[in-house]
Amino acid sequence: MLRIFSWVKSAVRRFTDEKIIPYTFSLSDDPMLFRDLLQTNKMYQDGLKLEGKIPGFRMSIGRSYLVFIALWHIILLPAAAVFHKMLEKIDCHLLIIMSILFTGMFFATYAIFKEYLIDTVALRIIRKAWENHFPHFDYGLHAREVSKIYAEALEKEIPHKNLQLYILDRLVTTNK
Template sequence: MIKKFIDEKLLPFLFMQPTHPMRFNELMKANKLLVDNMLLEGSIPGVKLRLGRVYLFMIFVWNLILIPLAMIFHKILAKIDCHIAIMMAVFFTLLFFGILSIFKQWAMERMAEKMIKKAWSIHFPYCDYETFHEKVAKFYGDALEKGVTGANIEMYIMNALSLEK
């Protein structure tokens, strides 16, 4: 249920998605980056993070958590020294931006995987993503090392897959 909400509601709210499908070379590059755990931001064409919406979502979630906690501990917080309150405000601000950064990275990886799976179903209709994505990334890396370029990369990977099965 939560996964469905994230994939169908939250990610489309946070990202601008491309109207055209991913090309084969773009798919291979994005898949390789995802398998190698590299940064994906900016590497998937047409996918753009809507930063204002990310801030709005995080502020909403942050307040959803902090306001009830502040109400519960209000009497204790009212009695503390103002210097401690300032230090707590700085700490919670740092915590907010740290969590925001981690959330942006997680959302980008989740959106990238969603877009890669969508493009995978177009370019590899007979190969399951979960089974073959790591092998295809390896074949793509091998093709780049051997100097294979352009449309020949697709032929190289398809040949390697046919020999693998």
Template sequence: MFDKLIDEKLLPFIFTQPKHPMRFNELMRANKLFVDNMPLEGQIPGVKLRLGRAYLFMIVVWNLVLIPLALIFHKILAKIDCHVAIILAVVFTLLFFGILSIFKQWAAEKMAEKMIRQAWKIHFPYYDYETYHAKVAKFYDDAVERGVTGANLEMYIMNALSLEK
């Protein structure tokens, strides 16, 4: 349920999505980067982070966490020295931007995986993503090493998959 909420509501709110499906070569490159655990931000064509919306989401979540904490510890916070309050403000600001950076990277990975899965259904309808995505990445790597490009790349990978099955 939580994954469905993220996929259907949060990711479309934070990212722009392309109108056209991913091409085969783009899918192969993105899948290879995903399998190798490389950063995918900016690697999927047409997918762009809406930074203002990411900030807005994080500010709302941050305040949903901090306001109840501030209300619970109000008496203690009211009695502390102002210098400690300034240091706490700096620490919470650092935490906010650190968590925002981690959130942006996590969201980019989730969005890339979602786009790769959508393109997989188009280009490999008879092959399960979970079973074959690592094998296809290996075949793609072999094809690039051999210098296979263009339409021959798709034929090379499909032939390798059919021999694998």
């Protein structure tokens, strides 16, 4: 059972990466600047909302709604077909209340879907920029540390031209 769940999870992630993200997002080919990487990484590590704050991508809201509506119907239509006989015998007042609840669920789950896509694309962009600016440091091991060092650099008002040297020096000295 665990293997099936793992397979489904990897298939969903692969479908998201290969089909949904290229359809709903416009990604820039330009590399992210060092300061933008630090700022974006800090926001991501702090769990802040990333929509509209990361350079390098733009989300098409219309396309994201189309994708979400298609996914919603893939789940909803088979359930409606299974429960059709029961649903046709329910009082119309109850059906109106159910339609209100399903509409609320639609928009609530769309917000979750949208945040998931934005976080996925943001992490992809951050990792790509990380490989460019920190090729000798693993993202998974050092992302939080770089975020903390960047916060310290902002507090100490380190000049922009010395920021990269300051962060690399601190990374090297803390990892010895």
